[in-house]
Amino acid sequence: MRVHGEVSDDEAAVAVVGETVPSSPPPASVVQPLVVGYALTKKKVKSFLQPKLLALARKKGIHFVSIDETCPLSEQGPFDIILHKLTSKEWQQVLEDYREEHPEVTVLDPPNAIQHLHNRQSMLQEVADLNLSNGYGEVCAPRQLVIMKDPSSIPDAVAKAGLTLPLVAKPLVADGTSKSHELSLAYVEASLPLLDPPLVLQEFVNHGGILFKVYIVGETIQVVRRFSLPDVNTYDLGNNDGIFRFPRVSCATNNAEDADVDPCIAELPPKPLLEKLGRELRRRLVLRS
The missing domain is CATH 3.40.50.11370 (Rossmann fold)
Incomplete structure (x- = not known):
């Protein structure tokens, strides 16, 4: 399963680019490539x-x-x-x-x-619908709201949905382009009309500035630790227009494997929980890898 359209280096392996394949069947003693x-x-x-x-x-x-x-x-x-x-x-x-x-x-x-997977609303909704929990923990998703157009309508839509500021704004389409990775953190109601639909608004949850990116290929699970958005109480909230913009958060250059952080925050998610999450998402999303 690819969680963000990513391809793990452990997946299937690679061979010489452009190498041709024999047109005739190989001898029985030769393993077909x-x-x-x-x-x-x-x-x-x-x-x-x-x-x-x-x-x-x-x-x-x-x-x-x-x-x-x-x-x-x-x-x-x-x-x-x-x-x-x-x-x-x-x-x-x-x-x-x-x-x-x-x-x-x-x-x-x-x-x-x-x-x-290219639609953040449908992708995250599958996680929310799982309602997954076991003896090792639980998996849940923040409440979210989709805004397709008219940024002036965002404050009313947020109030009607009962979402609590601050909100993370993410482009609705996650297609691997640089724009699809641009995130914003809006923490003042007056800043909401400055956002650029179509987007997904999610309630921000403090998480110690660390995230875990999980790669699953078949039954193999690999977890890497990355720096994420810092907790909102670390910002100087009075010196801008109420929006913090971030070009990209979870890229490889934000590796936090050797970072000196609180062990409670840095502890990797339990493998049994990730195994169950992987199985369920693969089934729901109809993914093969």
């Missing part, structure tokens, strides 16, 4: 296809082959797996057509499932 076709942005290719991962893939007999977007997908391959990170409607249609023609190929993940 696993062919992974990838359609990624240049940025993702640079960050994902690292030499160490390429070397590991070669040892495992896994071949990563670049998909040419300018050529029909049906004329490329054959593939065992297609790994993609493109969001255009044209690409989504190409991939859906290919899935119908080649149901034997695993697509990570189906476009309709990823579209569900």
